[in-house]
Amino acid sequence: MPSKLETPNSQLLYRGRFAPSPTGPLHFGSLLAALASCLEARRRGGQWLVRMEDIDPPREVAGAADLILRTLERYGFEWDGAVMFQSRRDEAYRAALDELRRTGALYACRCSRRETLEAAAAANLAPGIYPGTCRGAGHALAGAGALRVRTDGVTTTFADRLQGPQRQDVEREVGDFVVRRADGLWAYQLAVVVDDAAQGITDIVRGSDLLDSTPRQLHLQHLLGLPTPGYLHLPVAVNAAGEKLSKQTYAPALPMDDPLPPLWQALAFLGQRPPAELLEGDIAALWRWAVAHWDARAIPVARALREP
Numbered sequence: 001m002p003s004k005l006e007t008p009n010s011q012l013l014y015r016g017r018f019a020p021s022p023t024g025p026l027h028f029g030s031l032l033a034a035l036a037s038c039l040e041a042r043r044r045g046g047q048w049l050v051r052m053e054d055i056d057p058p059r060e061v062a063g064a065a066d067l068i069l070r071t072l073e074r075y076g077f078e079w080d081g082a083v084m085f086q087s088r089r090d091e092a093y094r095a096a097l098d099e100l101r102r103t104g105a106l107y108a109c110r111c112s113r114r115e116t117l118e119a120a121a122a123a124n125l126a127p128g129i130y131p132g133t134c135r136g137a138g139h140a141l142a143g144a145g146a147l148r149v150r151t152d153g154v155t156t157t158f159a160d161r162l163q164g165p166q167r168q169d170v171e172r173e174v175g176d177f178v179v180r181r182a183d184g185l186w187a188y189q190l191a192v193v194v195d196d197a198a199q200g201i202t203d204i205v206r207g208s209d210l211l212d213s214t215p216r217q218l219h220l221q222h223l224l225g226l227p228t229p230g231y232l233h234l235p236v237a238v239n240a241a242g243e244k245l246s247k248q249t250y251a252p253a254l255p256m257d258d259p260l261p262p263l264w265q266a267l268a269f270l271g272q273r274p275p276a277e278l279l280e281g282d283i284a285a286l287w288r289w290a291v292a293h294w295d296a297r298a299i300p301v302a303r304a305l306r307e308p
């Protein structure tokens, strides 16, 4: 990795990132996040990094990480520095866990999934919201069970660059959340916060499906003494049934043979006005136009929009 990337959290330079999970090939929805994060970084004269979020082997598909990188290349993306792989970041996550323990915010939870659901119902909380049953139990951190972070009294506000002011009562709306799973795997919330800081990311551009994860990430940044980047959450593409494009909704993989139409459609989806002639040219010409004309203020202010 070039030495300029080794100074984390430099506020001098805009640094954005794209952080795919290798659970399948890239689809139109992932292209939106890749393209918007990259163009915003280029437009600001900054850097754009790629991080492979391969921390959940049971959900991963063999060869997907490689395919994602080849697809990005085929679509004309150029990233700065080496790709960071979360599967190699165990030591950093362990150090963050130690730090969380030091703050007193960490505790071990022995509740089964069923007990969690029952406790949520008994506390009049929506399913999936953990009411903090094990908070005071004093289970050994090194023993069995998941590790959670306390959220009592945590209400988070932040201004999203596109979606506007956000506020979440984390305890009521999410509950004490898992940072290391009972199966020993790291939770996305912890890994993303540690790595955004380690890579010196100043600005995050990603889909609005992650908007309600952001307060948890802000809470962890606060506990860990890490800087909080700027956030811009894009409208996500939904299909005719109103479902977010994803592997679960059978979103088709981006075609490798002809990247121009998806790139052009992604620009249009993001409120840019790519001229039709770009469809007749080559990828380099489309990228030149996109970098020169990219305007984040033109992105539609919406959580979701129909796919083209």
Ligand code: GLU
Pocket (backbone or CB within 6 Å): 018, 019, 020, 021, 053, 192, 206, 210
């Ligand atoms: N890896 C996450 C995903 O593919 C995105 C993480 C992020 O952008 O913060 O949904």
